[in-house]
């Protein structure tokens with residue numbers, strides 16, 4: 420059952436929330452390429468339909484909101500009914516606060532913004548975990564949550580986003596404990612990605628455009644690896660945590676997969692090795 424012989428995802432069924440766009444879509448593409456059948460839960464109806472048109476029988480989409488327990492249950496049930504079970508559930512749908520500093524959030528809007536950010540970024544993952552636990556336990560499966568560099572370091576969002584992503588790190592650890600030894604729970608913490616990440620409606624940011632091009636241009640100045648990875652380049656980490664051959668020791672861990680924000684150092688450049696090749700005469 421669902422065992423792979425080479426670390427790939429042959430015959431696995433994988434459910435991805437927020438799989439209709441950006442990082443989630445890249446994870447879907449990679450999982451299909453690895454031989455998996457993929458379910459998606461996303462609130463963007465048009466992107467869901469285009470995903471199904473592109474991937475045909477390999478992908479099923481459920482349109483719904485990750486905050487809604489019945490939407491998560493519906494997506495899990497649809498995967499089990501269509502593909503026969505569930506091996507991996509990936510909580511990934513999220514929103515950003517456009518780095519709005521606490522001092523700039525109007526006091527009368529803070530509570531609503533807090534609720535919206537935490538309900539999508541944290542409660543959504545909990546709803547997925549609750550809905551998927553039974554079929555995952557039946558197959559000794561895996562939960563994977565998208566964290567962020569903001570789960571570890573300040574400055575990758577405002578107080579709201581950073582707090583939600585720190586909360587996800589705690590959720591990974593707690594659920595890994597609660598579900599051991601039956602279901603592994605791990606996180607992937609990507610760095611900046613050129614996507615169309617949206618903001619909270621409660622702060623009027625639901626249609627705001629992520630500054631992807633500016634971030635791509637500016638990346639050499641702030642990403643230690645010198646550029647911003649593509650969404651597809653992040654997807655392999657999810658394959659690793661889903662793979663029954665490779666994930667055996669992994670539970671309760673979060674992979675800093677952010678281009679090196681943790682080793683930026685104290686100098687003017689985020690890299691200590693900019694002149695390394697010169698010094699090595701290469």
Ligand SMILES: NC(=O)c1ccc[n+]([C@@H]2O[C@H](COP(=O)([O-])OP(=O)(O)OC[C@H]3O[C@@H](n4cnc5c(N)ncnc54)[C@H](O)[C@@H]3O)[C@@H](O)[C@H]2O)c1
Pocket residue numbers: 436437438439440441442443460461462463466483484485486511512513514515539565566567568608609610611612613614615616617
């Ligand atoms: N873009 C970045 O720089 C970056 C960096 C680190 C982490 N992340 C994280 O990556 C994840 C994916 O974001 P992305 O950058 O691919 O953005 P994106 O907007 O391209 O994709 C997010 C998807 O989630 C869906 N979604 C949002 N709220 C939802 C809800 N309430 N119910 C159902 N679906 C919902 C959206 O419709 C969209 O398809 C998020 O958790 C985000 O916090 C992004």
